Amino acid sequence: MNNQISSNPEQNLEIAIIGAGISGLCMAINLKKAGITTFKIFEKADNVGGTWHDNTYPGCGCDTASILYSFSFEPKSDWTRNYPKQPEILQYLEHCADKYDIRKHITFNTEISSAFFESEKNIWRIYNASGEEFYANILVSGCGQLNQPKIPHLDGLETFSGTQFHSARWNHEHDLNDETVAVIGTGASAIQFIPIIAQQVKKLIVFQRSAPWVMPKLDFKFTTFIQWLGKNVPLTLRLYRWLLYLVHEYFVVYLTIKQNSIFGKILSAFLNFQRERIIKNESLKSIMQPNYEIGCKRVLISNDYYQALQLPNVEVVADGIKGINQNQIITKDGTEYPVDTLIFATGFDTVLLSSIKIVGLNNQLLQEKWQDG
Incomplete structure (x- = not known):
């Protein structure tokens, strides 16, 4: 069985992306825009969205304004409010996946457990949780840090x-x-x-x-006029996005x-x-x-x-x-x-790639390389 990402002899650049959340989708869409189609996304869930697929608690939403919490290349003018809720964010990400025809590149319900770089062949050997093996020239992590819930140790x-x-x-x-x-x-x-x-x-x-x-929370509903303005005068969306960016950067x-x-x-x-x-x-x-x-x-x-x-x-x-x-x-x-x-409500294990064993050059474990920050 050939488990390479692609067997197209005309394109030997084969890319494996871990995660179909915001980062993974962004990477995939921009690869397609660059004319690169020999990539595959491995997603452990049954849908795109990442943290916005996993988190469905009551009131779940974003604390970043909707105009800023969207791809610069795919602005959305019809957000319902300044701070969107989880269903609307997930719907936006699903829209992006469909518009750019990304789903055909995604293998759902597939959790990556480890990856090893073989320097002799200059390829990545990748394993999912079931032990199935894949190969790729380039490995990209798009799995973020908010996917492994953290339960504190409590006696009893x-x-x-x-x-x-x-x-x-x-x-x-x-x-x-x-x-x-x-x-x-x-x-x-x-x-x-x-x-x-x-x-x-x-x-x-x-x-x-x-x-x-x-x-x-400076939240408010987007009126039909605001939505019309964003659709018909897109410069207003750009200006508002830049204003939000500058304010947030100053704040930080x-x-x-x-x-x-x-x-x-x-x-x-x-x-x-x-x-x-x-x-x-x-x-x-x-x-x-x-x-x-x-x-x-x-x-x-x-x-x-x-x-x-x-x-x-x-x-x-x-x-x-x-x-x-x-x-x-x-x-x-x-x-x-x-x-x-x-x-x-104790957050997540924020050690990057904590659930995936990544071994690079000279059998160096990535977690060990990064353990001191």
């Missing part, structure tokens, strides 16, 4: 008698109504689904390690590179004012006060997170978790919290 977790799942693998079959639900983590995903499930559950207990900086530079900048101090003061204004309970105010300078961690955006935490059926616990005993979460101060369902 194996004894938990209720339902548990990670937000990136949301269990839509499980009914949260009239349950006591615990959420561990208060990052970018939790801040989106907590306000929604808080309206459904009997009691919600949010376990927080450190309070995030939260800024208002002055929060992460230039510490103690005037901009950072003004923004911190504004967000502190906002938090003090929205949160009425003094104890909760103290719990939600970040203990680090703005910019040291990802700044989150939301218009309903603080409001949700003040609902009568919601409790925020800032004490660390000591362990789990069957249906109880026990904090370090000895308090026991009985729960029916446990939801992990």
Whole structure:
């Protein structure tokens, strides 16, 4: 069996791409634009989209404006709002795959487990999880870092008698109504689904390690006029995209590179004012006060997170978790919290290519080469 990417003798440039998410699709589309068609994408899921295929939790959406969160070569003028939700982003990526006829190059339900570079033949020997072997001249990773959910080590977790799942693998079959639900983590995903499930559950207990900086979400619906303008006067889309880019770059530079900048101090003061204004309970105010300078961690955006935490059926616990005993979460101060369902909003294993063994020249393991950054 010939498992080369292509057997076309006229084109010996054969490229293997791992992942059919945003990066993989972008690579594939630009290869086709360059006239290169001897490539194949290996995708472990049953559809394109990457993280926007995997993450389907309630309220899932992007915290980057839609005009910016799209390919520069494939602008979309009919976004429904400034910050799009997951279904619309996935639909956009599906549109791109179909428009540029990329699906015929994709092998779905195929997870790549390892790749070895054979310097004598100048090729990559690639294996999927089933042990099947493929060959390519060039190997491109487009699998990103947000695909391996991270579950923290908690003593006694194996004894938990209720339902548990990670937000990136949301269990839509499980009914949260009239349950006591615990959420561990208060990052970018939790801040989106907590306000929604808080309206459904009997009691919600949010376990927080450190309070995030939260800024208002400048979200709004795109009117038909805005959509018409983007379609008929495309320069407006380009200008708005560049404006967003410049604002974001300025924001990053002055929060992460230039510490103690005037901009950072003004923004911190504004967000502190906002938090003090929205949160009425003094104890909760103290719990939600970040203990680090703005910019040291990802700044989150939301218009309903603080409001949700003040609902009568919601409790925020800032004490660390000591362990789990069957249906109880026990904090370090000895308090026991009985729960029916446990939801992990604890992010991902962000070690690049952590799930794939990549061996290059001189049998050098890529993870070892990169372990020191």
